Amino acid sequence: MREDPSGHVAVVGAGVIGLAVAWRAAQRGLRVTVVAPDRTPGTASDVAAGMLTPATEAAFGEEPLMRLGALSRDRYPAFAAELEAETGLPSGLRTAGTLQVAFDADDLARLAETRDLLDRLGLATERLTGRACRELEPMLAPGVRGGFLAPDDHAVDPRLLTAALRAALRGRGVRTVREPAAAVLTADGRVRGVRTASGADVPADRVVLAAGVWTSGIGGLPGGVVPPLRPVKGQVLRLLLPDGEPPLITRTVRGLVRGTPVYLVPRDGREVVLGATQEEMGADLRPTAGGMWELLRDAHALVPGVSELEVAETRVGLRPGSPDNEPLLGPTAVPGLHLAAGHFRHGVLLTPATADALADALTGGALPDYARRFSADRGSDGSEAPQWT
Ligand SMILES: Cc1cc2nc3c(=O)[nH]c(=O)nc-3n(C[C@H](O)[C@H](O)[C@H](O)COP(=O)(O)OP(=O)(O)OC[C@H]3O[C@@H](n4cnc5c(N)ncnc54)[C@H](O)[C@@H]3O)c2cc1C
Numbered sequence: 259m260r261e262d263p264s265g266h267v268a269v270v271g272a273g274v275i276g277l278a279v280a281w282r283a284a285q286r287g288l289r290v291t292v293v294a295p296d297r298t299p300g301t302a303s304d305v306a307a308g309m310l311t312p313a314t315e316a317a318f319g320e321e322p323l324m325r326l327g328a329l330s331r332d333r334y335p336a337f338a339a340e341l342e343a344e345t346g347l348p349s350g351l352r353t354a355g356t357l358q359v360a361f362d363a364d365d366l367a368r369l370a371e372t373r374d375l376l377d378r379l380g381l382a383t384e385r386l387t388g389r390a391c392r393e394l395e396p397m398l399a400p401g402v403r404g405g406f407l408a409p410d411d412h413a414v415d416p417r418l419l420t421a422a423l424r425a426a427l428r429g430r431g432v433r434t435v436r437e438p439a440a441a442v443l444t445a446d447g448r449v450r451g452v453r454t455a456s457g458a459d460v461p462a463d464r465v466v467l468a469a470g471v472w473t474s475g476i477g478g479l480p481g482g483v484v485p486p487l488r489p490v491k492g493q494v495l496r497l498l499l500p501d502g503e504p505p506l507i508t509r510t511v512r513g514l515v516r517g518t519p520v521y522l523v524p525r526d527g528r529e530v531v532l533g534a535t536q537e538e539m540g541a542d543l544r545p546t547a548g549g550m551w552e553l554l555r556d557a558h559a560l561v562p563g564v565s566e567l568e569v570a571e572t573r574v575g576l577r578p579g580s581p582d583n584e585p586l587l588g589p590t591a592v593p594g595l596h597l598a599a600g601h602f603r604h605g606v607l608l609t610p611a612t613a614d615a616l617a618d619a620l621t622g623g624a625l626p627d628y629a630r631r632f633s634a635d636r637g638s639d640g641s642e643a644p645q646w647t
Pocket of ligand 1 (some may be wrong): 270271274275276293294295296297298300301302304305437439440442468470471475490493535576577598600601603606608
């Protein structure tokens with residue numbers, strides 16, 4: 259069903275996903291209001307490392323997600339350039355590729371399996387000996403066994419990206435209601451807007467729920483329309499090089515250290531982000547000594563120089579995990595209600611593909627082909643109650 263192009267859309271949530279959906283919707287001529295509090299502790303976009311790494315994060319059984327990730331990654335340069343041209347602000351996109359390394363022989367064997375998978379998927383990588391890895395990144399530990407370069411796996415700075423998106427929304431006159439949404443308003447089975455926590459109503463004929471892990475807590479909807487999203491805790495450390503020092507690493511380094519993944523992401527300026535734990539702990543926002551110790555232990559095994567850096571910040575974010583760990587995109591069983599949620603470990607990577615897909619769904623009524631598998635109503639059989647419970 260084609261949607262009214264002059265209609266009013268309320269986007270609930272202002273992480274990377276909500277902001278990018280709002281931007282693309284405004285570009286298509288829709289009247290957009292963003293409903294979100296200024297700050298929610300645990301917001302994933304404030305904490306994310308910003309890796310755009312479908313190849314180096316490839317996992318068996320996740321091939322469709324990797325294909326979506328590769329499509330989204332390939333849209334990033336144009337997405338970032340367009341945003342920068344519109345706002346004059348950077349997104350921190352770095353296109354130096356990603357080096358994946360192995361600490362010991364078992365880790366190297368696991369990387370060989372990953373490379374086989376990447377070959378089958380047609381994702382480019384270049385196999386490297388330990389010495390070749392150190393030629394690319396001289397600060398790597400002498401014991402690093404080998405690895406591969408993923409030349410197309412890049413990184414962005416999510417805080418710069420969200421700041422630029424906010425500026426783009428201001429420039430396009432998008433209204434922001436700085437409150438949590440409490441409920442979606444419906445009448446005659448259709449969406450009519452959003453009620454905020456203070457009881458104010460924001461009328462809209464389409465609503466996009468993009469509130470990360472908080473999406474499934476928004477009321478007013480029949481059971482099962484929004485699947486339960488679970489918080490997956492991630493701890494990161496932000497480290498700083500001393501002023502005037504050359505960079506420790508020049509591209510993202512991901513490593514397997516005795517079977518445990520760890521990454522170091524350099525940013526423009528002095529910062530290196532070190533991450534991340536992955537903990538099924540509910541909505542626990544405490545940084546822990548154990549989490550920091552594991553990150554530092556494994557990062558130090560790969561790049562011993564990290565121990566010289568200043569600790570600027572420890573952060574915890576909540577990845578929004580859907581029941582099948584795949585994102586939930588587009589129209590739902592409730593007319594006018596769309597989801598852009600459940601992006602779990604890949605929300606920054608999937609931002610351009612998600613925003614374009616939602617803009618298509620909001621204006622044309624349907625998701626583009628590449629996003630259909632991730633349709634928000636895939637838990638529904640189309641006639642009975644959705645199976646999400
Ligand atoms: C440690 C860590 C590292 C990560 N690294 C990467 C990475 O390298 N690459 C990658 O692609 N992804 C990464 N991710 C995943 C990525 O951060 C998430 O998938 C992505 O940020 C999800 O974005 P979002 O906008 O859906 O949710 P969030 O960023 O969580 O934003 C949720 C928004 O909803 C708002 N909100 C909350 N409650 C309400 C309410 N009731 N009403 C309205 N608004 C509300 C919040 O204020 C916030 O604006 C990482 C995540 C973590 C935790």
